[in-house]
Amino acid sequence: xxxxxxxxxxxxxxxxxxxxxxxxxxxxxxxxxxxxxxxxxxxxxxxxxxxxxxxxxxxxxxxxxxxxxxxxxxxxxxxxxxxxxxxxxxxxxxxxxxxxxxxxxxxxxxxxxxxxxxxxxxxxxxxxxxxxxxxxxxxxxxxxx
Amino acid sequence: xxxxxxxxxxxxxxxxxxxxxxxxxxxxxxxxxxxxxxxxxxxxxxxxxxxxxxxxxxxxxxxxxxxxxxxxxxxxxxxxxx
Numbered sequence: 005x006x007x008x009x010x011x012x013x014x015x016x017x018x019x020x021x022x023x024x025x026x027x028x029x030x031x032x033x034x035x036x037x038x039x040x041x042x043x044x045x046x047x048x049x050x051x052x053x054x055x056x057x058x059x060x061x062x063x064x065x066x067x068x069x070x071x072x073x074x075x076x077x078x079x080x081x082x083x084x085x086x087x088x089x090x091x092x093x094x095x096x097x098x099x100x101x102x103x104x105x106x107x108x109x110x111x112x113x114x115x116x117x118x119x120x121x122x123x124x125x126x127x128x129x130x131x132x133x134x135x136x137x138x139x140x141x142x143x144x145x146x147x148x149x
Numbered sequence: 150x151x152x153x154x155x156x157x158x159x160x161x162x163x164x165x166x167x168x169x170x171x172x173x174x175x176x177x178x179x180x181x182x183x184x185x186x187x188x189x190x191x192x193x194x195x196x197x198x199x200x201x202x203x204x205x206x207x208x209x210x211x212x213x214x215x216x217x218x219x220x221x222x223x224x225x226x227x228x229x230x231x
Contacts, residue, residue, distance in 0.1 A: 123230035124157035138227035
């Protein structure tokens with residue numbers, strides 16, 4: 005179980021290969037990578053976070069996922085700072101005995117990261133910079149767990 | 150003395166990311182009322198607390214929570230991670 009909050013880019017392929025290497029008790033590895041999407045006119049995404057609380061909040065969400073789905077391991081990487089369109093924002097990897105638990109835990113982690121990890125996205129366009137508003141459906145998504 | 154932190158547009162409206170505040174407020178809401186009474190920029194940031202979230206010592210909390218023993222309080226808009 006690990007949490008990495010960093011401004012540096014990361015290589016999702018290398019992370020996936022390194023994750024759970026040399027373990028033979030894992031039957032399923034699921035990964036999700038979030039990417040900065042440009043729907044038109046986006047120059048950059050600036051991500052602010054709350055150092056200290058961010059790592060703690062993500063670790064708490066991971067502990068819950070580990071227990072609930074009996075995960076063998078999980079990893080969350082989340083970037084902050086200045087990100088260009090096409091760059092990776094974050095990655096979640098889960099490992100379990102079977103795929104059902106690995107998929108469910110990855111979705112759970114994503115839903116909770118969206119609205120319970122202290123990150124704030126600001127979209128920079130030619131018109132200026134705007135804080136991304138939280139969506140009701142992101143909050144509603146937590147109810148299914 | 151309590152460390153007060155501001156993030157995202159709350160930080161921008163107040164013009165500070167962190168400050169130390171001397172307060173006798175018993176709850177988060179009491180501290181917010183004290184800050185709002187200070188200056189227009191605080192009034193602007195805290196105009197609608199339903200649009201804000203609060204963390205006490207890095208744990209999400211509520212505006213009616215007591216401040217006793219709290220060392221760090223943070224105000225921010227709903228989070229947009231992921």
